[in-house]
Each structure stands twice: as C-alpha cells, then as structure tokens.
Amino acid sequence: MIKKYKNFDWVLMGTAIAIFIAGLLFLFSATYAKNIDFIIRQIVWFLTGALFFIIIININYRKIISLGYVFYFLSLVLLLLVFFFGSKRLGAQRWLELWSFNFQPSEFAKLFITLALIQYLTEHKINKGIKNIVITFFILLVPFVLILAQPDLGTALMLVPLFFVLLYAWGARLKHLFFIIGGGLVASPLGWFLLKDYQKDRLMVFMNPDIDPLGAGYTIIQSRIAIGSGGVFGKGWLSGTQNQLNFLTERHTDFIFSVAGEEWGFAGSIILIVLYYILVRRAFEIAKKTDDQCGVLAACGMATIIGVQVIVNISMTMGFMPVVGLPLPLISYGGSSLLVTMIALGLLESIAIHR
C-alpha cells in the first residue's frame, strides 16, 4: 500500500493545501461582513474536491486520458445545455442549475477539452504533420465558439495557450507553430467584431482605466488602489479599507487577489505567488520525470491550466492585463473552479504515482 504511493508528490499537495487555507483567510475577510455561508460552501466544495482527488490518484491517468473524447462530448452537451437553458448572471449565460447547485460548465470544459486534446495527440504521436495540427485546431474550435458565445472570454482565451503548450510538448514543428501564431495575429482584428460591447469596454478600459472611472474602469482602479495601498506589510487581516468598505467589487471571486494584496501587503502576496510557482514547477517536474508521452502532455496541460489562470488573474487585478474573468485557482470562491483545480491536481498525482 505504502509502496504504491512512494512517488506521491507531497510538496505538490502540501502547497495546494497551504494556498487553499490562505485563500480561506482572504475569502473570510472579503465576505464575513455579509455572510458566513461563503466559507462553509467553499469548504464543502473543497471536501468534495478532495474526494475526487482521492479517487483519481488511485486510477491510472492513462485510463482517464483514454476517456478524453467522452468527456469532450459531455462538455459539448453541457455547453449546449447552457446555451439553451443556462441561467444568466452579470450579463453572461454561464451557469447551469442542477439539483439546486449552480455550476459552470465552461470551467469543466477547459479541463475536459484538454483531456480530449491529449488523447488525440497521444494517439497520433507518430505523424506530427500539419494534418493532425489542423484536426486538433478543430477539436478546440467547436467548444471555443460555444464558450465565447456565453460569453466567457477568459475561459475561451485559456484554450489558446493550452493549444500551443500541448502542441509544443507533443513535438509539433516550430515552423508550424509560428505559422499558426502568424495567422492568428493577422486574423485577430476580425475578433474585435465578435466581442460583446462590454468586452470591448473592458479592453478599452484596460488601455486607459480613467476613461470611465465609475463604470467599467471602477473595478480596475479600485483593485489597483487596494493592492498598491497594501505596501510592504499590508493593512492587516480584516483591516483593508478598500475591502471592508466595499470599494472592491467581485472581491470574493475574480478579484480576491486584491484583498490579499491590500491586507497582507507585498510580503504576503509574494509568498502566495511563490506558492503558486512551486505548484506549477512541481507539475513540470512531474512531466520531466515521466517518459510516457501521454503523461508528459497531461502534466504540461494541468500545469498550464493552473499557471495561466494564476498569471492572468493576478495581472488583471493589478491592472496589467485586461479584465477577462478568470478565477484564481484554489482561492476564488466558486465550486466549479475549485473542483476542476482539485481534479487537475489529482491527475498530476496520478501521473507521479503511475508513471
């Protein structure tokens, strides 16, 4: 029994738990004045996630990857359901009500699609030609459009680095990759017309938040002020004026990093970033130690899912990236995101154990 888990990555799990506990502190500070339920629900989700984690580490990751297409079709179905029956919040149709739970299929989709891509790429590891790249592209395109339609720009854009990271790790020729990047850049102005007005606003506001300080720019400005005013050691837990006096919006979900920055200062925030870095680094270490192409792809995929979300989320709360609506893994309030992250971690451990 013990021997079976001798390759279990304790650092990875320990880091994840440390991040989660720190996250609970931030979440408490952000929500206790309003409702203590947030904390309780977040813990319940974490325990649920832990259950999935335990199940997954006991399954060989190859089996899970081999079910990639099944998950893929499941997520297409869910996304279609959202499209027709989803409930609307904050102007976006992202949520499905299921047994009185609201869950966000696009969060699961980014994991499931990754699994499907890995399965396809693993099955076609011999021919690294343009044909397989094109097929990969189309596998990605269908859910990409559905997610974009919700609209959930953040998750949709998540798929782009995933696509490149997986192709790169798979061994696609750099020539091909650069060709796609070039094509994407040429086509990107077209994308502008596909964006919703509020998304255009957000991009404009990112360029210059002062054009609309009380509207779209408000969140960014207030979040920047919160983080900046934290200084070296922060204003202290539960003492952030930006946080406690409600100047921060969405502070328990996407903007929770501003709570951390304000109340814990640079000292606390840099520790948090280092913890995330350890998490991502461990994931790549697992990939490096794995000989199996499937394992490498899966580890790199999970590292990307977590890493990109961290980088984009923190950058956007600081105002260095446009607001696209990506949660901070393990910390932002929300069951779907937490569950997905826990599954990703489980998969990483499974790779470490079963390689």
Add this chain to the structure above:
Amino acid sequence: MRTKILQIFFTIFFVLVSACLYYLQIIKGSFYSDLSSRNSIRLLNISAPRGNIYDRYGKLVVGNTLSFGVFIVPQEVDDIDAEMENLSEILGVSKSLLERNYKRNRTASFAPCELMRGVSKKAAILIEESRLEMPGVFVKEMPFRNYYYKEVFSHAVGYVGEIDQLELELLKPYGYNIRDLIGKDGVERFCDRILRGKNGGMQIQVDNRGRQVKVMSYRKPTSGRDVYLTIDAGLQKEVYSLFNGRKGAAIFMDPHNGEILSLTSSPSYDPNESLLKAMRSGDSPFLNRAIMGVYPPGSIFKLVTSIAALESKSVRADTGFVCTGKIKIGKDELNCWNKDGHGYVDLEKAIAWSCNVYFCHAGLLTGADKISEYASLFGFGKKTGIELFGESNGFIPTKEWKKSEKKEIWYPGDTANFSIGQGYLLVTTLQITRMIASIANGGALVKPHILKRVGDIDTGNFKIEPILKVTKESIDMVRRGMRKVIEDPDGTGNSSVSEIVSISAKTGTVQVGPGITPHGWFVGFAPSENPKICFAVFLENGGSGGDAPAEIAKLALEYWFEKHKNDKKI
C-alpha cells in the same frame, strides 16, 4: 527538453508578475495608500451656530431658525427622473428648478448635493417618510439666518452670504473656508469674526456609497458670540415706517455718549429674501444713505457758521443785519428764501427764520478759512469711525483746494454760499448728527457707535473729544436760535411743535436744480433743556426741511418720549 523550455517560459511570467507586484506595492505604495485614504476618509464641516444680534434692550434682531434642506446623493439614486418628479410634488416647486439646482450643486457622485433649502417641516417629514421609495434623498437640518425685522435693520446689521473668491483669499489664514457664510455688510460684516464662532469638524470613514461607517475624529463647533446694538428696535421700526419707502436717511443718537438709537436708510431691502431683486432696483436700496450718501447740508450748516462767527468775534449775539430778500456780493446777487425779506434780524432770529442774508453777512465777516476750520472741528470732511463699512468722508472746501483743484480763486460768493451750506460742501447724515450732538451736549465731539456689547465685553466707553475752542455762550446762543425754529410762530420748523416734548431744531432745504424738488433736512435735539436725544432726518427730494422731514422727526420723537416717559434713566 521542450518541457524544460515550457517551465522556463512560465518562470519568466511568474517573475514578471512579481515585478509588477513590487512596482505597485513597494514603488507606488505611498501613492496608492494616499488614494486609498482619500477614497474612504471624508472631512465634514460642522458649521458653528452664528451669534445672535440684539438691540439695546435685548430684543432679538437677528437669529437662527431651524430650517430643512433637501439633499441627494447621486450614486445612490436609481431613477433620477422619477425622484425629481416625486420631490417636486412634495415640495410644491417645479421639477425644472430642482434639476437646475442639481446640475449646479453636483460635485461628485458620492457627495450630497443640495436640491433645496428652507423646506417646511411638513415637507421634510413627508420626504423622510418616503425615503425608501427615493434612495439617495435625505433631509438635513440647516440653521437659517433670520432677520426678524426684515427691511427695518438692514443697513445697520447687514446680511450674510457665501464667501466669495476675494474674501476667501484674504481670510483663509483666519480659518475661513470655501462655502462659508460670511457677513457681507453692516454689523454682520464688522463683527463677523465674533459672530461666526469656530466651525467644528468630523473626520469620517465612508464606504463605497459614501455612507458613514464610523467617526474617526470629532471637533465640537464653538458657537459664535452674541452682539448687542445700541439701537432701540422700537424706535428703529417707528422711524423706518415713517419713511414709508421715501428715499432718505435718519439717525437718532444719544448726544452724550454717541450711542446710535436708530439708523435708517430708505428704501431698504429684506435680507431674508433673495437679494438679486433688490440689487437690480433703480432706487439703490443697498446704498446706506445715512453713512455713504453725501449731500450738501444747506441751511443746517448755518449752525456751524454761527458758531464760527461767534467764536471768531465776527458777530455778537446782538449784531443785526437787515434782510431785504437779497444781497449783492460782488457782481452776484444771492436771494433769501423769503423774497420780501426778513427785515432786521439778529442771530437768534436768523437761525429761527433761516435767513440767508444774515448768514452771508456773518460768513463774509468771519471768512471762509474760519468756517472751514470750525467745520473740521465739528468732524466734517472725515469719517466718524462708526462700526459700519463704506462710510464717506464728505467734503469741506477751502481756498487752497479751489486754487489747486479748480484752478480758480475763491470769490466772496463762494464764502457766501459756504456760509449757508451750499456750494462744494458735502456731508453725511451721520456727520450732521454728530455736529448736532455736540451742540446738544455743550460742546463735546462724540464718536458715534452702534455696538453696545460684543460677547461679554461692553464697548460703551468711547473717548469723547471736547471742542476746546467753543465756548458755552456760543453754544447756548445757537441753542436759543434752534429752539425758536420750532417755537417762534414764524420759525421754519414751527409746524413741528409737539405737546409731548420740546424740540430744538434746524431745517435745511437744498436746491438741487431748477424744477427738481429740493432735498430736505431736519436736524436737532430734544428736550430743548437737558437734551436726551439728537437727530438728523434727510429726505432726498423731500421738499422743504420743515415739512416732511420735520414730521418724521417729530413723530419719532413723540413715540420715543411717550415710550420712555416713565423711564428715570433718560
């Protein structure tokens, strides 16, 4: 190998993010920290109640009444249009007025914006009750400066208004702030630093909607101190109503100590109302005719001429001249107002009848220099120093002045004109009152004042400058003449004989041009023996001084003596 490159790639991004964090929190930390406290900390001014103004007997003249103002916090409003509609119905004013006020007063979305002030209690309660339907609207108590006597006291007490740019620049070191109320005229202005007290303040922490979360510090406002005037509110009211809107000024004063019992300038304005209308009026109600307006004194100046002539021994009490109705001076001819002539007149009769011919003779004998000298001794040509703003100097002509300014020599005709108060001489009603006071009190020059008590300090002890050069005999001579003005059947003020009090006076009628009703003066004191009160009444284009101005003075004096007949002190 590729995994390693990917790992490096991510490492670079993590380093970048950390660098951004360093920039934001360490490099720009104090900048954002400042922004953050500005976000959540507000300074609220708590205005100190302004001191009251009372009359000499403690009657409240100016005070504060509670009133209500309606405010709106823009960021809390859901539907501004519907709320304006609602408010206009409750307040009974047009919606466009509220919208105009909103546009004018709005500063920031979190800052309360004044929509209306002076709202009735009933409306205030109604608004408070429907607060839930109108988010962002609230009612605040606002002390309202109330001028209980409306127009009656305006030129003495002045009015308050919002501090203007110039005043703010000058007074900032003394703790004045933008939007402060400040006295703009009269005692409100003169005693502003005493009346205004010291504003308190509160440092409060607010949330994102500008709602108060907690008080961080508090400084209690210190109420302003009260001011007591020397004015008798009853007399003041009586005099103002006697003017009945006619243009002019009147001052009643205690001749012994310079306490002003009534100071009226008509027409006036009501400081409770919007002052714009009054400002546009052609009758210049803001002009304080009692201290700013300068006019030729006319015949009332003959009193000064008399004293100058007596003191310089140019005439004696029994010196007489024959008045034939006119007098020839050089090439010019000067008419007496009585074309038939007064016949033989001595000083007493000359004053009683206001004989021009007598005073031309007397003046020519005395000389312009001497008359100028005595005019100056009586306080003409310079401010009296009353605690009000905008007092005029008036003007005493001299030979030197005419030579240097007019490039003309001084003719005997000028002296003649000067003697009877015509020509270049200009005086204020207040200067005349002081001159009369020194005749009434036996030769002392008092300093007119309007403040009796400021806070706890009595201000009644003013220095009285004696007129050393004037003998009691001269003054008594003039007083006899003034008594005759009223008591002699042919005296110019005979119509003002009062059964209540004996009055001594002098009339003046100033020609202002052919076909224009002359200005009228009526100045004097009462009772004739042991005077208690002296006065000067001036009516612009009011006709003969013995008519309308005399009537105002007589009725006011009768009111005052009737009211105080049992009062031992006066």
